[in-house]
Amino acid sequence: MLDAATAVFSERGFHAASMDEIAERAGISKPMVYLYLGSKGELFSACIRRAGGQLTEAISAAAAPELPAEQQLWAAVQAFFEFVGEHRDAWAVMFRQARGEGEFAGEVAGIRRLVVDNVADLFARAIHSAGALDPGPDELRALAHALVGTGESMAEWLLDHPDERPETAATRLMNMLWMGLGSLIRGEVWRSPVPVPLPPGQ
Amino acid sequence: MLDAATAVFSERGFHAASMDEIAERAGISKPMVYLYLGSKGELFSACIRRAGGQLTEAISAAAAPELPAEQQLWAAVQAFFEFVGEHRDAWAVMFRQARGEGEFAGEVAGIRRLVVDNVADLFARAIHSAGALDPGPDELRALAHALVGTGESMAEWLLDHPDERPETAATRLMNMLWMGLGSLIRGEVWRSPVPVPLPPGQ
């Protein structure tokens, strides 16, 4: 049922989605939807929470805590792009639809905060393990926030360019993040600290 | 009138916004809104186009074409953050609301494309003037697209942290863009190629 709702919400948006269409696409009757979820708002909220859970789950599962920070980041970024590619609807609900609905923006902001905090933590550990000057947690969170935005933007790009592979986007993001354009200009290129794991089934 | 509409759309979203509220907040009656703009959709579209025009205008005005690319980029980024801070509603309409409304997503995508193309061009010129290897236009546009996403995300951060000055965000973006996190870790910092102009009144 959440699948159907997520699909409709992602296509139409919260307000334009009709409970009729959701129920129909779920193959059940409208009163059932209300019995299980209570109201349109709660249904939307459930979609958001499930999508958020899946996303954070996917990222956490990829970034094994025993790995070095840079490597965790690389894994997380890859997992993120893969998630977006495989859950287009869930992604659209969170990133494109829920953001504008004041009533639900908080929920998606909470999910985003989880990711940002994770990333900020990885930044901190990477800096710490390099023995560099600690920029302070606020600065780190600002950077992490920015990185997540970069990823989101690249995710949209990925969805608009079906030929592109997630790994390409991931590499591009790491390059931009780790090297900066200046370094790129100087011919430096970031390389995966570990051999790129083959996609499953290849 | 577009001000009122932009305000309401930014708060409520396209569907949840009511023409009644827009008219009331504009201080006129509903039939006037229809007389001048035609329909809710055209009103929304007009808000988007005006916001887009203002944004691209602000960026173009800041990035004087005779300056070096890096400097133009710096000026454009600053102008962008200033615009967002000063036109919160317009920004919210474009970035948070119009994206999810299929019917209007195209318009905001068009505006975004303008900005991305500009940025990609600046990238190309920066790389060219550095005599570095040309990465090809597609790669450049992908990078520019990513950078714009970074800026959008930072803009949201800025709106959530009213104490932060736009220059700070701009510097942070240029650092991340130009130096990369790796360089930052090594203690390198990007610096404005020109003295930062003082904000008016300081």
Place this chain on the structure above:
Amino acid sequence: MLDAATAVFSERGFHAASMDEIAERAGISKPMVYLYLGSKGELFSACIRRAGGQLTEAISAAAAPELPAEQQLWAAVQAFFEFVGEHRDAWAVMFRQARGEGEFAGEVAGIRRLVVDNVADLFARAIHSAGALDPGPDELRALAHALVGTGESMAEWLLDHPDERPETAATRLMNMLWMGLGSLIRGEVWRSPVPVPLPPGQ
């Protein structure tokens, strides 16, 4: 529900009729009307089509095809006047309301054409069986069209004179049609080729 709609449309006309009143008079709520009929236009159209069906049905049922043409005509004319007397609303919708609404004039014209064609055919057979000169189909249809107009006008007269019996109007129409005023002046009078069937209950 079509009854209620026909009643309201007949009193107010298409534009002046409000869906609110129709729903109220039908004893249901407005959304039900939309659920069953779709829109005001389709509702009006349904009323027209039902009325047309009833009318043509009544006429066809009366004019048994095995009878001679003159007798069929007589039966049809009677059936027509009885129909109008018993379905005032349906008649008003077709004859007084739908004619002026460009969008629906075609439907009522189609119904009328059915009747006219039937009448023209009866004319043709009457003439043929009398061995008279065939005036050609166009001329016949013109005459039939005129006769139908005569009937329509008499129907209105009937509605305005509730004391008058339908048989009187039917006889008058046959007289005018068959004898012409000239013959009437000469004292000739048309008589029903069969004994007038008594109305039910008398």
Place this chain on the structure above:
Amino acid sequence: MLDAATAVFSERGFHAASMDEIAERAGISKPMVYLYLGSKGELFSACIRRAGGQLTEAISAAAAPELPAEQQLWAAVQAFFEFVGEHRDAWAVMFRQARGEGEFAGEVAGIRRLVVDNVADLFARAIHSAGALDPGPDELRALAHALVGTGESMAEWLLDHPDERPETAATRLMNMLWMGLGSLIRGEVWRSPVPVPLPPGQ
């Protein structure tokens, strides 16, 4: 101004006609329309009354009172068809639009009554001058009413068949009226009691 109003009313009907369009087509501003005619209803009423006046005028002018009744009838019928052909809009307003609008049906009924009374009077005089049995005024008015309906129907036929000349319709009507279908079957045909007057300007 009445021309414009009549045109719009005839195309759209009373309710669907908008004062905006009427004013625009009249080449004046809306407040002027209200200044001169007061309200939409009065404007419609004025259109009806003018059309009715023109019609009765045309008929009266044609039927010179010193002529014999049959000849007056013939002249009146011709004048009627010519009027309809030359004032399509006025005709449509009266016959197709005003009939359904309860508020105005009375006005058009009044006009119609004038014509019917005239016709009934001609009938009476024709019968009287033939020395035949007087059928009584009510019967006469019923017949006259029927004849007018025949004429209206033929008028519509004429409007739908632009190739047909008004004289043809007039002859057909007189035939049907005077001879009846029975006489027609017997090969009798009504002929104009006077040479057909040439249309003006020929």
Place this chain on the structure above:
DNA sequence: CATGAATGAGGCTTCATTCAT
């Protein structure tokens, strides 16, 4: 448990009508 049937409420849109100039 599951649903067909039903509705109150509200939104977009338009129109007859009137000021203020």
Place this chain on the structure above:
DNA sequence: TATGAATGAAGCCTCATTCAT
């Protein structure tokens, strides 16, 4: 006098939500 500008009122339609079965 003539009009551009403005509006209260009302209509069509749809939707989230709930009974009664």
